[in-house]
Amino acid sequence: MPIRSPRGRAAAYRGIWQWPLQSPARLVITVIVVVAVAGGVSFGVTSLAGRSPERGLLTGPESPSNPASSAPRLPGSPAVPLTPAPTALPPVPELEPKNLPxxxxxxxxxxxxxxxxxxxxxxxxxxxxxxxxxxxxxxxxxxxxxxxxxxxxxxxxxxxxxxxxxxxxxxxxxxxxxxxxxxxxxxxxxxxxxxxxxxxxxxxxx
Structure with a gap:
């Protein structure tokens, strides 16, 4: 039967808060429950913080926001651009001797x-x-x-x-x-x- 009077609700709340204090066993159970609830809340906040604010996905090397992972790649093309080979200079002709006998x-x-x-x-x-x-x-x-x-x-x-x-x-x-x-x-x-x-x-x- 629901409690309708303020005095009845106050008595019910007082009974709830006093329940853990009535014995050491109840106190231990209450502490365990509170720690478990606090850990669950912390885990949920951490998971939400790791998601991208725009797409709701985890950021990192595999996320679409990374240009390197989202750029199209042709089949058979190397993953890293190759450095162009240095151009060979033409041979220098031998100079005429400055001094003669x-x-x-x-x-x-x-x-x-x-x-x-x-x-x-x-x-x-x-x-x-x-x-x-x-x-x-x-x-x-x-x-x-x-x-x-x-x-x-x-x-x-x-x-x-x-x-x-x-x-x-x-x-x-x-x-x-x-x-x-x-x-x-x-x-x-x-x-x-x-x-x-x-x-x-x-x-x-x-």
Whole structure:
């Protein structure tokens, strides 16, 4: 028969709460039931948290949200894209040697070095700079002739050539020639100009 009065319901609730306390056995049973109910609730919440909010499926490598697993794959295609093989470079042709044997020095280059050195040494007193420069014009490149235009020939220490020219470095288009003088040794650079033949394009002192 249902309990209709508030006093009756209160008495019923009090009887329920006091039931576990009436004996140790009842208390143990109550604790076991409460722990079991709490474990079931926790398991249900964990299962719901592992589901995708959009599809209701577990997320991970097998879920449709993973682009790698959902991409279509042709039959027989590899699972991982293959790295393209490196392109082989064409063979490099052998370069021509920069230096040649000294015996291959052109005689014309040695002759130009000797004539230029004889015209370069300090001229006799009274010779002007323009006259000295004119003596070098036929054996000097136009570019280097402009550099020599600023030289005062009166300051040149050497007065004469004392020996024969000797090639010290030979290349296909240039020759370095040593020319001894009474004050120093000239290292003359003679180049092949194509249009005017061999001409002096610079010098150094040793």
């Amino acid at each position: 000294l015996s291959q020095a052109p005689a014309a280059a040695l002759s130009v070095a000797a004539r230029w050195s004889a015209a370069w040494v300090r001229p006799p007193a009274g010779t002007t700079a323009d006259e000295w420069l004119d003596g070098l014009r036929s054996t000097t490149t136009d570019e280097y002739l402009g550099v020599l235009s600023g030289v005062d020939p009166g300051n040149i220490p050497a007065t004469r050539v004392t020996g024969e020219p000797r090639a010290v470095r030979v290349s296909p288009r240039s020759v370095q020639v040593e020319v001894p003088t009474d004050a120093l040794t000239l290292l003359v650079l003679v180049v092949d100009t194509d249009t005017e033949g061999w001409r002096v394009a610079g010098y150094d002192r040793t």
